[in-house]
Amino acid sequence: MVVKTSKGDFSGEIGFTSIFPQKQVEEQMAFPYLKQHFIGWFVRTENAVFDAETPLFMDFRVQQRNNTRFMYVLPFSPKEALVEYTLFSETLLEDEEYEWEIDQYLREMGAGSVQILEREKGNIPMTCFPFKQLQSRRLIYIGSAGGWTKASTGFAFARISQFTKQLVSHMAKGKPAHTFDIRSRYTIYDLIFLDVLHRRNHLGSSIFSAMFQKNSFAEVLTFLNETGTISGDLKIIARSRPRIEFVKSVLFSWKQIFRVLFFSGGRGRV
Numbered sequence: 001m002v003v004k005t006s007k008g009d010f011s012g013e014i015g016f017t018s019i020f021p022q023k024q025v026e027e028q029m030a031f032p033y034l035k036q037h038f039i040g041w042f043v044r045t046e047n048a049v050f051d052a053e054t055p056l057f058m059d060f061r062v063q064q065r066n067n068t069r070f071m072y073v074l075p076f077s078p079k080e081a082l083v084e085y086t087l088f089s090e091t092l093l094e095d096e097e098y099e100w101e102i103d104q105y106l107r108e109m110g111a112g113s114v115q116i117l118e119r120e121k122g123n124i125p126m127t128c129f130p131f132k133q134l135q136s137r138r139l140i141y142i143g144s145a146g147g148w149t150k151a152s153t154g155f156a157f158a159r160i161s162q163f164t165k166q167l168v169s170h171m172a173k174g175k176p177a178h179t180f181d182i183r184s185r186y187t188i189y190d191l192i193f194l195d196v197l198h199r200r201n202h203l204g205s206s207i208f209s210a211m212f213q214k215n216s217f218a219e220v221l222t223f224l225n226e227t228g229t230i231s232g233d234l235k236i237i238a239r240s241r242p243r244i245e246f247v248k249s250v251l252f253s254w255k256q257i258f259r260v261l262f263f264s265g266g267r268g269r270v
């Protein structure tokens, strides 16, 4: 394996890449590809409008405009917070659209004059595309490029650090890197959930609202962090609404479920 760079060539037995294979993911049609995209403002407001003890995980009171759209609010004090306008959808917006929504949200809150201390912007892939099929014995896809982002939520940090440790210990046991496998029962649930969100993007708010209304916050987080028991997970799945859409997605996605379950991944050659 040789990597050619502007600072010279580097060689090794195995290469790890975190360059997201945008083209391959966009060109395939089998696996839905949504994005978690957002702009966030770190603000200082004139009025004390934030409850520093209560972050808002997904505030769906914003106009949905046929998508899954919500505000994420992480307060640091009554007058300081990160306010992030987020979508789970296929198409990005113009920057002004995200910013208009944040401005509107703060106005409706009665924030008064607002000082923007910092801005952040992101676009995280949400897909169950089997990234492993791109890799070989010598080129290993890691991070978002390896499908390590949770497809149904875009959660990345915790999973990437967890899978990095697991990959290292997998290799430390003398196992080839390309046989490292991140699939679990949650991969199938993500696949079905993402199919519902992809087909019926405007239902995101009611799907997530039902999830939080019918289960405790701790139960939902345990499920989303993939640390639940099978019986706990089944309870959450059984309470998913609208049930008919989940049933349809199971029926529509059987080929993808089959591929994810039985495809061992990686061409396994140099």
Ligand SMILES: Cc1cc2nc3c(=O)[nH]c(=O)nc-3n(C[C@H](O)[C@H](O)[C@H](O)COP(=O)(O)OP(=O)(O)OC[C@H]3O[C@@H](n4cnc5c(N)ncnc54)[C@H](O)[C@@H]3O)c2cc1C
Residues within 6 Å of the ligand: 018, 019, 020, 120, 121, 122, 123, 124, 142, 143, 144, 145, 149, 154, 155, 156, 157, 158, 160
């Ligand atoms: C503003 C913001 C806030 C976020 N907040 C959260 C959060 O709260 N929780 C969470 O879980 N996730 C969050 N994320 C997402 C998280 O940061 C990413 O999902 C995560 O960093 C992906 O890790 P990675 O290693 O796959 O890729 P990256 O961290 O993007 O690393 C990829 C690396 O590859 C390099 N690279 C890309 N293309 C090339 C090329 N052609 N040649 C050479 N090098 C290349 C890049 O420069 C980069 O260094 C956030 C992202 C952003 C932008």
